[in-house]
Every structure is written in structure tokens, then in C-alpha cells.
Amino acid sequence: MASADSAGSSTITSTTSPAAESGVVGEGLRAALDGRWRATRDELRAGLDRADLLPDPSRTLEEARANILREMRELSSLNFAAAGFRTEHGGTGDVGASISAIEMIGYADLSLMVKSGVQWGLFGGAVENLGTKRHHDRYVADLINLDLLGCFAMTETGHGSNVQALETTATYDAATGEFVIHSPTPSARKDYIGGAAEHARVAAVFAQLITGGPGEEPTGRGVHCFIVPIRDDAGADLPGITTGDCGYKGGLRAVDNGRIMFDSVRIPAENLLNKYGDVAADGTYSSPIENTNRRFFTMLGTLIRGRVSVGATGGATARKALTLATRYALLRKQFDAPGEQEEVTIMDYRAHQRKLLPLIAKSYAIAFAQNDLTAELHDVGSLNLGSGEPNRKDAKRQRRLESWAAGLKAYSTWHASHAINVSREACGGAGYLDENQLSLMRGDIDVFTTFEGDNTVLTQLVGKELLTSYGDDVRGLSATGWVRFVAGMARDVVAEKTAARQVIQTILDDSDEDPEDSALSHRGTQLRLFRNREDHLVRTCAQRLRRANDDESDPFDVFNNAQDHLLKVGQAHVERIVLESFIGAIAECDSRSAAELLDKVCDLFVYSALEEDLSWFLMHRHVSTERAKAIRRGVNELCADLRPHAQTLVDAFGIPEALLTAPMLEHG
């Protein structure tokens, strides 16, 4: 057990026998992190171990865009592109593999990940999940092998978070059997669309469907998705289409984000992706889902793969940044060491340990949670919910999955943004040079916190879902409507916990109900602190919202005044779920020495999460001032304990070595 031997309490320790430790513990850690799709990860790990895949900041916009397309074609030989599509449509039907692969690609170049995600995940996902046989037959094979380049035209200049309010219209013309796609206002312009500036030939366009049957007034049927050709083979805009270029961005240089305006563009009726809503030749609208809201959210729900990929990639990018910063901190020396010729290795400073190690611990936590989410997405996908109304149990599982995907995406990408920032600062001037990658990663990751769902809006969504216990017919309500709904619910809403794993139940059974009575180092105590916080927040938030029933209160004010509370509900829920995933992963870890080290990492995750929210725990008397001080001390002690394992912990992330190329790691 190399790990136990090398863990000393002194903070001045050189990396003890990293080779030996990596050999045993490291292998165990990596197996735990790789999880169920280890084979996919290994395949990508080998295929991506090429420094030439790293972004080159000297490329012009044009060169970068051309290069990324070339790389996509090259990498498609790795065979992950087909994984996201069912076998009967021409894919290999392994959603988990497709997510894991996309996440690995993020280690190489986030532009490549986003561009791949747009083509195979978003555009492909729309065809796969909203289309029917005629679309699968016509498009899937071509889009997998990149003979057909598509984009995903949902967001408009005026509408990002509020998708139901999109303004683009798709009006059915029974006389010709066509849909007329139109942008009625400047704010209806499709905006920020990856691929729309240059490469995409067709767009999956989200628009308000307007149609009526014989004798019926044409009416809005809500947002539907249409395949709209936008460019000819030479790349010129088709008639009625005006594309634009978003130009230079904070990062993701190789992604050709653009804009699209439609001037009464006619497309054949068959281009409606008609799984959840169809229009007969005479204009009659039909849908297997009666309720407009439910239909909309069911359609949207099939598209969460993009969100899951973005969260997964956020986690991966944080791991890469922390690997670079930790390796640098183990090489770099500064200021006098006591009684030695050499200066102190900066990893030995407590301030530096406190910067990096808690983020490494959180990265482990997020990686395990992400693995669970990916597995659930994979398994729920295989339920094949079909196009009709799913049964109640499946529908609830799907709702929970969506909430989980939203919450973890926000948690993971905020973590990534923060971790990369800290990693850059921890490498000083060297961190600012593009040759050392961190600055490029910082620019690329920035938008991850707001695309595929704004993190604040997503976290609020998690809180809202919890408060209504994933109740039906709640989504799509305005703030006012929603708060009235909650106010009208039966009293004493309690956060419903996802089906507890056996290991969680055992730990809880084995622990004191009052966390103050049992040791903070006990996992049961930790779990109860996280659970009690969530329960407390859900209960008190519901109480506040009930004031909307009061005649004197304006429901919007009630909602708005509780908004920070509601966001905190969402955050507390996600963090509890993440902890449970971590505990589950330790229980499933085959290597005893790896599990022992993971136990310490999990402790650091818990202690630093408690420390970060300590004012809440103190204010609501979930933690005494004495215990609060013990938490701060605990973070320091765990940092010192884990310091000798820093190298092992980041090496276990298993990032292809060529992708960790950085001149600063050659000299320190």
C-alpha cells in the first residue's frame, strides 16, 4: 500500500515513489474514473495521443475552420460518430460511448469537441430523436460520415433561454404542400449557430409551426423542428436565406458560429421532423401528445445529450487544467527553503495546495457523477420511450434525468471555468502563454457556462423541479403561474431523493440522525449534512412561495424575492447527488489501495464544499462554530495528507500525454 506509506503529515515532502504508486493505486484510480465506457476511453486515448491535434493560435480564422473539418473527417475513423444513432438507423447504438468519446475529444481541442458535438450530437440528435423513418433513411448515414454537414438552429438573437418564445415561423401552405420558414423580426434571427457561418449545408430549424386543417383557422402549434437547406454545394446562400458570421469570439476559434435569416423560404412538407407532431396534406395537425407544453418539453427532453456532453467536457477540461498546473507546481521552486540550497517547491506551500487540491477533489467527484449521468442517459435512452405518452414511471425517470443533466452541466462547467482560471494563475506568466495551453482552454471554456443552457437558468430549473416533485404540467408556466402552482400544492414538500443506492442507505443506517452527535469524518455525518441542507432549503423555499397565496402579494415579486433561495435549492441538490455518486464509486472500486486514497479525496471534496458554504451551515445551525473551525482545519490537514499523492491523482485522469505538451513543464 504505497499510498498509506507515503502519506506524511509534513508539508515538505518530495513526491514519494510516484512510479510505484502510479503502478498500483494509479491503475485503480484510473479504472474507477474510466467507469463503464473504459474501452471507448482507451480507444480514444490511443487515437488522440497526438500533439498535432492541439489548437494552434497562429492559424487564421479561415485556416482554423478548415483544419477542424479535416480533423473531424480524420477522427471519424475512430468510429464513435455512429455510436449516437440506433442500429436500425445506421448507427451502432451506444449513447454512453458517444458521450465518453466526445468528452475525450475535449482533451485535444474544445473547438473540435464543439464542432463534433454540433454535427453528431445536436444536428444528428435532432434528426435521430425528432425525426421518423423517412428522415433516418435519408440523413443519418450521410451525417455520420460528414457527407451532410448540418447545424442546429434553435437560439435567436432575441431568445436564448426562453425557447418557447422563438419567433421564427413555419407556416404550412396546403396549396403547395410546403412549409414557409420566415424570420418576422430582427430579433428572430438565428444567432450563435455553430456551423451556420460557413460549413453547414442544412439546418435543423426550430420554429413556431402554424397550420390549420380544412375550414380551420391556421393556428400556432408550438415549436417544431424542420430540416432547411441553407447553402448550395459551392457554399452560397440559397434563395431567401441570408447567413452571417459571428466572427471572432472569446475562444473556440475554429467553430464557425453564424446567423441565419429566412425570407419566406419554402421547404417540402416531409422536412418537418414529425415524430411528436405532424401535419397532414390538408393542413390538419396531429400529435401523440395532446398538451402543447408537455409536447414541447418532451421534444426538448430528447435533445439533452448535447447538454450532457457539454457538462462532461467541462469536467474533462478542468482535469486537464489541473494536471498541467499540478505538474508545474511540482517542478517550480520559489523562495528560500529552510536549510537547503534549493528553493521551495511551490506545491509545498499551503496556499498553493489550497488552490489546487480541493479542485482536484471536486474534479474526482464530478467525474464520478458524470459517469453515473452518462450511464443513466444511456439506459433511459434504451427504454425507447417512443413517440407517444410514456408511462408515468418512465416519464418521471426521464424528468429526473433532465433535471440531473441540467444541474450537473451547470455545476461542472462553473467548476471548469473556475478551475482553469485558478490553474492559469497558479502558473503565473507561463500560464498566460498559449504554448502552455491554459490560456487557450480558458478562452474556449468560457462559453460553456452559458451555452446549451445558461447555468443560472439551469440551476433554477433544478430547484423548480424539486419544489414541484417533478409534477406534470408545471413546465412552461410563467414565473407567476409557477409560483401559484407551488403555493397551491399540499404542504410540507420534501425533497424526494433519487432511489438511494444500497451503499448510501447502509451508510445512513449506520450513522447518527443528528450529525452534531457523530464525527465529521464519518461518511454518514457528511451525507446527512448535505441531505439536511437540501431538505431545509426545499422546505423553507416552499414556505416562502406559499405567500403567493396571500392576497396582498404580487406573485411575480414572491417568485423574484425567492429567486436566490431557489437557486440555492438547486445547488444543494446537485452537490448532494454528486457526493452520492462519489460514495458509490468508492464502493465499486476494485482496488483497495485506490479506494483508500479515494476516501481521502472524497473527504477533501466534502470538507471544502462545507467550507465554501459554511456561512449557510452556521446561520441555520446545521454546524456549530466549533465544528466550523474543525472544517477549516480539516481542509488544511487533508491538503497536507494528499500533497504526496498529487502526481498520482492527476496522472490517474489518464489524459493522453501528447495532449499535455507544454514547454513550461520542460524546465519548471
Add this chain to the structure above:
Amino acid sequence: MASADSAGSSTITSTTSPAAESGVVGEGLRAALDGRWRATRDELRAGLDRADLLPDPSRTLEEARANILREMRELSSLNFAAAGFRTEHGGTGDVGASISAIEMIGYADLSLMVKSGVQWGLFGGAVENLGTKRHHDRYVADLINLDLLGCFAMTETGHGSNVQALETTATYDAATGEFVIHSPTPSARKDYIGGAAEHARVAAVFAQLITGGPGEEPTGRGVHCFIVPIRDDAGADLPGITTGDCGYKGGLRAVDNGRIMFDSVRIPAENLLNKYGDVAADGTYSSPIENTNRRFFTMLGTLIRGRVSVGATGGATARKALTLATRYALLRKQFDAPGEQEEVTIMDYRAHQRKLLPLIAKSYAIAFAQNDLTAELHDVGSLNLGSGEPNRKDAKRQRRLESWAAGLKAYSTWHASHAINVSREACGGAGYLDENQLSLMRGDIDVFTTFEGDNTVLTQLVGKELLTSYGDDVRGLSATGWVRFVAGMARDVVAEKTAARQVIQTILDDSDEDPEDSALSHRGTQLRLFRNREDHLVRTCAQRLRRANDDESDPFDVFNNAQDHLLKVGQAHVERIVLESFIGAIAECDSRSAAELLDKVCDLFVYSALEEDLSWFLMHRHVSTERAKAIRRGVNELCADLRPHAQTLVDAFGIPEALLTAPMLEHG
């Protein structure tokens, strides 16, 4: 009093009569923010009101570098470049104006600010402050008008924070009357040097001076600065010089950062900037300051202008980002408004107010503190300390100034980095497009937290200075030496407060000694909470460090285990100083309506600072749980109160309108 009338408690309020408010209150706010160098600011405001000065991301590295030099030449007609030099050297002798101007230039382009800062502040400052008449006569006029382009070659690949350990040597050769400049190892390479990649013709090189008088063994005399020509007129490296290019960075594209290696490069003896240390023709070393450490820190202390400029520019950049994000938030609507056709203006959401308004309040606080710091730098500079040992009182004032500059630089640039990040996120996808500036500013500002002093190291410095009461001969000690010094000091170190302004003393006299007994809204209560935190931290940190006297303790471990505590001492000190500046600025504000609004802004600064550190206040019983809840509520209420003034508050920053060009502000 427009401000009082328009402040409603409802969170749904459209901007009430912004024109009228800006006219009266806004003018008062701007006067307060502009402070003592208002005339300089107005001159720059007019001169910089040109959108063509904004960075253009489509420029190549080469184009961007050439363009910035052209802009520098153009702007030098604004006559601020000479302000940093004494009239007898050919300048206009107005340090405050030079800092204020550099800060204003940051509104246009941070590359331009950095490039200007390197030339006139760092390189020029070295010549001005470390040189003597022969250097002033020869260089000052040329460097002001850009006939001589220089760089500031301090940092080495192996040494950033620990300047005393620089490896470059300057060995005096009495036979020829020359210094031999040499880079003995790869880590001695000068690195990240602005101007070294392309434009600089000479470098102010910091190197270990080695010399001995007749019959004396040549010995190291510590770090001194030398003017070393590095390029010929055609831009080619001179013999023995090897320059390199740092290439692409996270931002500041137009700054040509580079590297320099010296292979026994000979320079004439007169190129030693000899104000604080000189070498006679026979090699005899002399200095007006006997103690090597004190000499080193005296020399370094004359160079803090760069650090002050960087802090000032951080503050300015945060203000610009918050202006862009606030204007967007006042235009942008999303999701249903209750009972209206239109969606809700996002500034009306509490979550959005909580993102932006506390940062705006903190920006006000920092702007006032920065004005005070700039004024103190200006006034201390005019003391003209001379080259000898300053008297004790002046020396202490200088030490406090240096500590203040270090602390505020860290506080201000971390704020900037965070505020720009939040502003970008608050603008979603639009914020990520370079055309809207925030993403470019994000990339540019990133390095501000680690250049001109790493923020963590600087904050630690503030803590260390406080614990030794700016004691002499302490600087330059290793961690071990320093902790032994503190442990040996008389007991009960108490943070020394800078000479309290009258207004601060009056407020304190007028308030209860125990803050729990008086209202939190009382400024005296707020001040005491900030002061008590600082005192508590200083006292308990000193107690911990005294353990180094214990035979069983390793002094480095004692230091390292207290490092997070020491950093917190520094932070608490800076935040108290910032608050006192804010209070001082309100007292000096001529406009009553502006002062009333500033009072609210100051409250929000205080409440959100308390909220951010609430766990500390609770843990150490400086705040009760009831009061803690009142603090959270207070932040929410103040956000609602200030919401109607958001436009006025950002407009008062007085950023030239052309520099706020952003397409997202044209449509919302």
C-alpha cells in the same frame, strides 16, 4: 432629489427619468469618482473617444503590434507621457496625472495601456528613479517622445516573485571599465518581457552586480539595474544578445512579450543606474544605503508606479465591463412578465441584480481607494526622498504606501477578473462575441492578477508588513527568518491603523464599541466590524507564529501552517482601507443627492463584503446568526433599492461613449 424619489421597493421598475437623474446626481457621482485629477481625465476622455482605438481581433500578431506603436505615437500628443518625469529631467512632474491617464487608456485597449506602461512607467521609471543626471540627460527626452524604445527586463524564466534570487550577472571588469552582462543558466533567461520580442532597442536589465575594489575579491552586491542595448536600428539582435518571442498569449495580443539571453555582453560602466549603488573605476562598490536588503527594497520601492497603474487599470476595466453588462441587462428581456405583453427586463430579476449590483458597489469602493492611493503616491513622490537613507517618518510612510499599493493591486485585479467574468456570463452568447468587447477584455485582464506582482504573494506581503508593523530589516528574510522575527517580537501586536481621517474618527466616536449593540446600517457599526476583523486576525496570526519559538516546531512548518491565516490578514486589512476611502469620498462629495446615493452604494459594498466573509464573522462570533440573516436580506433589499439607479451608476463612470461600442447594445 431624483434619487430618493425614484428608489422604490418594487423590483419591477423601469429606469426612472435617467436623463434628469444623470444630470444632477450623475454629475456629482462623476466628480467624486474623477477626484483630484479630473482635468487629466477630462482631457483623456475627449482624446480617447474614438472607436478606432478599440482592439481589432482580426489583426495578425504583426499587424496588432505595429498598430499599437502607431497609436502610442499618436496619443503621446496628449502630453501625459511626460507627466511621470520631474521637470528638471524634461518631464512635467505630475505623477498623479500619469497614473490617471494610463488608467483611462485602459478603457480603450489594455494592450495600449500595458505597452505605454512598459515604456513610460517601467522602463522610464527605472531610468527616472534608479538613474542619475547622466541617465536623465541622455534618455528621458528620447523615451518620452518614443525615439528610444525600451523594455523592463526584471523577470527571469526561473524567478518571478523572488526578485532577489535573479541569476543574471553583471560583473565589473576594471581593466576595460565595463560591465559584463551574462545569463549563466537557462533559468536566468529574461522572460515575458514586454517589448523584448520586437520593439525595444534597449533594456533596463536587473542583474546581480559583482565587483570588488583593488585587492578585494569580487563579490555580489545584490540586484542592480543596467541599461543594455539589445537591438540595432534595423531591429537585429546585437552581438551576444539572443532575443525570443513569447508568441500568442491569453490576451494583450499587441504587446510583444519576449525573452532575452545574454552571452557575456559588455556595456560601459556609465550604464549602471547608479542612484543607490555605484562602482568606481577601480571596482570599488559604494552605496548610500549600507544594508543590502534595505538597499534592494528601497530600489524596488521606487518602482511601484507600475503596480499602482496596474491596480488602477484593473478597476477601470471592471467598471467598463459592468457598464456594458448593465446596459445590456436594461435592454434585454427574457421570459414572461406578469400581465404584460413584453418579457421581463433581465435587470429586474433578483439573481441578475445580485450578479451585477454588488460588483458595481465594489467598483465604486475601489475607485475611491485607488484615487487615494494615487494621491499618496503623488505626494510621497514629491517628498523627493533622495538617494540616501530617508528619515524614519518618511521611510515608514513609503513602506505603508508600498504595502497599500501591493494590497490594492491584488484586491482590484482579482475584482476585475471576477467582474469581467460575471459580466460576460450575464450577457450570454452576445458576451462571447469579440464585437461586444467583454471576451477580449477577459483575455487581456487575465494576466493582471499575476504580473507586476503575483496577487497571492502581494496579499501575503501586506499581511507580513502588518504583523511586523512595517519594521525595518524584516524584508528579504526567508519564511523561516521572518517567522522567527515575529515570534521574537513583543507580545500583542495590534494592527496599526493608518492615520485616521477626521471623518472616520468622528464616525467611530459616534458609534457603540460593541457592534452587536448598534444598528448594522450605522456606518460606525460597519467600520467596527471591518476593523475588529482585522485586529482579530492580526492578533491570532501573531499568536500562531509565536509557536516558532517552541523548540519542537519547525519554523517553516509554523509559517506554512499559518499561510492561509496570513493571507486573510492581508485581505481584511485591504478591505478596511478601501471602506475608509469610500467613507472619505462620501464626506468630500459636494453634491448632496450624489452623496445620498453613494451612501446606499457604500451600504451595498459593506453588506456584500460581509456576506462574502460571513462564515468568518459567524465562526469568530463577530456577528450573530440573526445578524447574519439580516446581512443577506440587506444585500437583497439594497439591490432592489439601487436597481432604479443602475443606469445612473454606470453612466457616472464616465467612460468615453465610443469605447462602449457594442452591437449587442443596439438591439438588446
